[in-house]
Amino acid sequence: MNYEFLKKLIVPAESKIVMLIMDGLGGLPREAGGKTELETAHTPNLDALAARSALGFSSPAGTGIAVGSGPGHLAIFGFDPIQNEIGRGALEALGVDIDLRPEDVAARGNFCQVDESGILIDRRAGRLATPEAIRLAKILNTIKVEGVETLVEPIKEHRFAFVMRGEGLNPEIEDTDPLKEGVPLCAAKASSNASIHTAKLVNRYIEQARDLLKDEKAANMILLRGFDRLPSLPQYQDLFKLRAASIAVNGMYRGVSRLVGMQVLPVEGNRIEDEFSTLEEYWSQFDFFYIHIKQTDTHGEDGDFDRKVRIIEQVDSQIPRILDLHPDVILVTGDHSSPAILKSHSWHPVPAMVYSKYVREDNIAEFGERACARGSLGTLPATDFMPLLLANAGRIKKYGA
Amino acid sequence: MNYEFLKKLIVPAESKIVMLIMDGLGGLPREAGGKTELETAHTPNLDALAARSALGFSSPAGTGIAVGSGPGHLAIFGFDPIQNEIGRGALEALGVDIDLRPEDVAARGNFCQVDESGILIDRRAGRLATPEAIRLAKILNTIKVEGVETLVEPIKEHRFAFVMRGEGLNPEIEDTDPLKEGVPLCAAKASSNASIHTAKLVNRYIEQARDLLKDEKAANMILLRGFDRLPSLPQYQDLFKLRAASIAVNGMYRGVSRLVGMQVLPVEGNRIEDEFSTLEEYWSQFDFFYIHIKQTDTHGEDGDFDRKVRIIEQVDSQIPRILDLHPDVILVTGDHSSPAILKSHSWHPVPAMVYSKYVREDNIAEFGERACARGSLGTLPATDFMPLLLANAGRIKKYGA
Numbered sequence: 001m002n003y004e005f006l007k008k009l010i011v012p013a014e015s016k017i018v019m020l021i022m023d024g025l026g027g028l029p030r031e032a033g034g035k036t037e038l039e040t041a042h043t044p045n046l047d048a049l050a051a052r053s054a055l056g057f058s059s060p061a062g063t064g065i066a067v068g069s070g071p072g073h074l075a076i077f078g079f080d081p082i083q084n085e086i087g088r089g090a091l092e093a094l095g096v097d098i099d100l101r102p103e104d105v106a107a108r109g110n111f112c113q114v115d116e117s118g119i120l121i122d123r124r125a126g127r128l129a130t131p132e133a134i135r136l137a138k139i140l141n142t143i144k145v146e147g148v149e150t151l152v153e154p155i156k157e158h159r160f161a162f163v164m165r166g167e168g169l170n171p172e173i174e175d176t177d178p179l180k181e182g183v184p185l186c187a188a189k190a191s192s193n194a195s196i197h198t199a200k201l202v203n204r205y206i207e208q209a210r211d212l213l214k215d216e217k218a219a220n221m222i223l224l225r226g227f228d229r230l231p232s233l234p235q236y237q238d239l240f241k242l243r244a245a246s247i248a249v250n251g252m253y254r255g256v257s258r259l260v261g262m263q264v265l266p267v268e269g270n271r272i273e274d275e276f277s278t279l280e281e282y283w284s285q286f287d288f289f290y291i292h293i294k295q296t297d298t299h300g301e302d303g304d305f306d307r308k309v310r311i312i313e314q315v316d317s318q319i320p321r322i323l324d325l326h327p328d329v330i331l332v333t334g335d336h337s338s339p340a341i342l343k344s345h346s347w348h349p350v351p352a353m354v355y356s357k358y359v360r361e362d363n364i365a366e367f368g369e370r371a372c373a374r375g376s377l378g379t380l381p382a383t384d385f386m387p388l389l390l391a392n393a394g395r396i397k398k399y400g401a
Numbered sequence: 402m403n404y405e406f407l408k409k410l411i412v413p414a415e416s417k418i419v420m421l422i423m424d425g426l427g428g429l430p431r432e433a434g435g436k437t438e439l440e441t442a443h444t445p446n447l448d449a450l451a452a453r454s455a456l457g458f459s460s461p462a463g464t465g466i467a468v469g470s471g472p473g474h475l476a477i478f479g480f481d482p483i484q485n486e487i488g489r490g491a492l493e494a495l496g497v498d499i500d501l502r503p504e505d506v507a508a509r510g511n512f513c514q515v516d517e518s519g520i521l522i523d524r525r526a527g528r529l530a531t532p533e534a535i536r537l538a539k540i541l542n543t544i545k546v547e548g549v550e551t552l553v554e555p556i557k558e559h560r561f562a563f564v565m566r567g568e569g570l571n572p573e574i575e576d577t578d579p580l581k582e583g584v585p586l587c588a589a590k591a592s593s594n595a596s597i598h599t600a601k602l603v604n605r606y607i608e609q610a611r612d613l614l615k616d617e618k619a620a621n622m623i624l625l626r627g628f629d630r631l632p633s634l635p636q637y638q639d640l641f642k643l644r645a646a647s648i649a650v651n652g653m654y655r656g657v658s659r660l661v662g663m664q665v666l667p668v669e670g671n672r673i674e675d676e677f678s679t680l681e682e683y684w685s686q687f688d689f690f691y692i693h694i695k696q697t698d699t700h701g702e703d704g705d706f707d708r709k710v711r712i713i714e715q716v717d718s719q720i721p722r723i724l725d726l727h728p729d730v731i732l733v734t735g736d737h738s739s740p741a742i743l744k745s746h747s748w749h750p751v752p753a754m755v756y757s758k759y760v761r762e763d764n765i766a767e768f769g770e771r772a773c774a775r776g777s778l779g780t781l782p783a784t785d786f787m788p789l790l791l792a793n794a795g796r797i798k799k800y801g802a
Binding site: 036091339370 | 403406410453759761762763764775776777778779781785786787788789790791792793797798799800801802
């Protein structure tokens with residue numbers, strides 16, 4: 001998407017857009033000639049909507065590329081996920097569902113072992129057992145550094161995500177990890193003037209961590225590396241003139257949607273229906289709603305074909321609640337595919353349908369991979385969907401005379 | 402293809418990929434409403450494979466562009482054929498099927514006529530008859546220049562391809578062709594320090610050519626122009642972690658495949674079956690096999706619809722030999738279209754199918770242009786196929802979290 005070009009054409013309107021993202025929606029048949037999860041699911045409401053929609057596929061980051069949910073969401077939100085790479089520290093934080101904010105500084109952390117003179121003996125603290133890491137993370141989370149909030153979240157074994165939140169932080173800080181054993185740890189060193197204050201705060205944190213962990217046997221110290229923050233992106237309000245809201249239960253999706261300027265709405269409860277209650281409650285206050293369903297991906301990654309089918313059916317049962325609000329434009333798709341037979345994210349394009357009063361209907365009364373292959377949208381780069389939704393919403397004026 | 406991006410995601414795997422290229426595969430019906438060459442051919446094996454594949458088209462260099470086999474192959478091998486232009490000298494050498502190597506220096510040559518004082522009288526030696534050129538080329542091919550091998554290959558009339566092979570050669574040499582008559586020929590002049598040695602060797606060659614041709618009536622001298630060599634491209638081993646092999650009878654295809662780091666395998670005989678015997682023989686030693694079938698293009702260019710059909714049928718009969726090896730991924734397509742009714746390469750997208758255990762099958766049991774138009778791949782840039790094959794082979798890891 002060429003933002004500068006598009007931004008000049010955006011006009012305000014009264015129309016409302018719903019973007020329903022079933023995470024990992026795309027699938028594969030269990031056996032050759034069979035049906036995918038979406039094709040197997042009994043989805044009368046999605047099928048009826050398909051009959052009034054244009055069908056096709058969304059390609060998150062190009063042919064053959066399987067994406068994580070971070071880049072997958074950036075793409076469907078309209079931003080090139082390769083040009084706007086989310087750095088390792090921020091990615092690690094999003095990956096463990098920390099509700100990361102654009103101003104936060106994030107890093108990847110290790111529990112490690114040093115000797116009495118501070119020389120690094122084991123970068124991984126003997127690949128610390130995960131329950132131990134959880135216990136130690138709780139200890140670290142008692143640390144107070146004046147003027148900022150800090151959080152560590154264990155990942156697996158010796159690894160954890162580290163986040164510092166506060167005003168005026170800057171991530172241009174060198175790793176404290178010397179990358180080899182037998183030498184002292186490095187201090188967090190500012191690599192620019194802008195980060196001198198942040199580096200000081202990080203060092204204060206590390207000193208407290210040393211004190212708190214000093215009597216631990218294996219993991220008596222921490223290492224931090226890959227300091228960064230979320231990429232800075234144009235905001236929906238400014239770029240698209242949209243008051244945009246995000247309805248998601250998991251921190252990662254709340255974080256990524258906040259990144260593009262969506263207001264993250266509260267969801268009471270964590271059932272699928274609860275998200276649609278939030279949609280109804282806030283309907284009058286926003287122009288654009290992103291609704292995220294996590295469990296389609298969870299069961300795809302678990303390899304549980306039948307449960308993924310059932311989640312799709314549950315979402316289908318909520319479609320009338322969307323329609324009752326009379327949105328002008330609806331997109332139903334996923335951020336990537338997660339076929340249960342692969343137990344992972346995959347490169348397969350994601351089934352997608354766009355409904356509006358002005359869409360050129362394909363007259364295909366079915367929402368599924370083979371149906372979408374017959375649709376008129378073809379396989380669109382995911383970044384094309386926002387312009388398409390905005391056009392259908394009467395929010396893009398003619399280019400040229 | 403963004404190499405830097407893709408390279409970071411490549412992971413090793415045990416899987417095997419077969420890329421079967423029928424040169425000039427795409428066709429057109431003889432009469433309106435009729436069938437193309439591929440649709441006419443009786444291809445039970447390709448049709449059965451299609452039923453288990455994703456179908457679509459490959460577009461070598463964008464809509465409306467007919468490509469030569471050089472750019473067509475660069476594209477299907479994954480490299481932008483417009484950014485990686487093959488220079489005129491190298492193209493001429495590939496065009497007459499010289500098995501050009503990346504280190505070779507190539508040029509376009511003319512037989513020409515000079516007077517006794519060396520003034521150029523006729524740049525084309527009276528458009529020398531081709532049989533005469535063939536006789537003179539044999540004479541030139543007796544020339545020995547110390548430290549290098551040289552080869553000329555007649556093209557048509559006064560034109561020939563010139564190749565110098567050896568270590569440390571550099572093509573930055575100015576034309577010896579003054580481009581007008583009534584003036585002396587230019588010496589081969591180095592246009593950079595790196596090419597001084599090569600220019601000396603070329604001048605030694607030209608002196609010997611002058612001596613050998615001095616008693617000829619019309620064509621008593623040669624001109625060389627457009628010195629260059631093959632573009633330098635990333636190698637499959639380094640870029641894709643693939644041990645890649647090439648099975649092709651003609652020099653041009655051996656040359657282009659060597660350019661991307663494929664090992665060119667010997668083929669005993671020049672029947673289509675012989676190439677598949679090579680595939681079987683070397684199956685255990687490589688991860689990736691490119692197999693090139695020339696005759697589909699030859700008969701397309703000859704305008705011989707029926708013979709092109711029969712070649713496709715012959716290739717079809719060999720498909721079980723591929724399947725018996727149990728490759729993980731198969732691509733069947735062409736480097737460009739060559740409809741018999743056009744007697745030339747054309748701009749039409751090329752029918753393509755991708756088979757793997759993890760492909761989203763289209764359930765279309767036919768390999769042909771109209772069948773491919775219903776396929777889910779749509780029309781992909783030819784450069785997208787390598788990422789797609791690698792993904793299906795489990796050789797690309799997820800991007801981001």
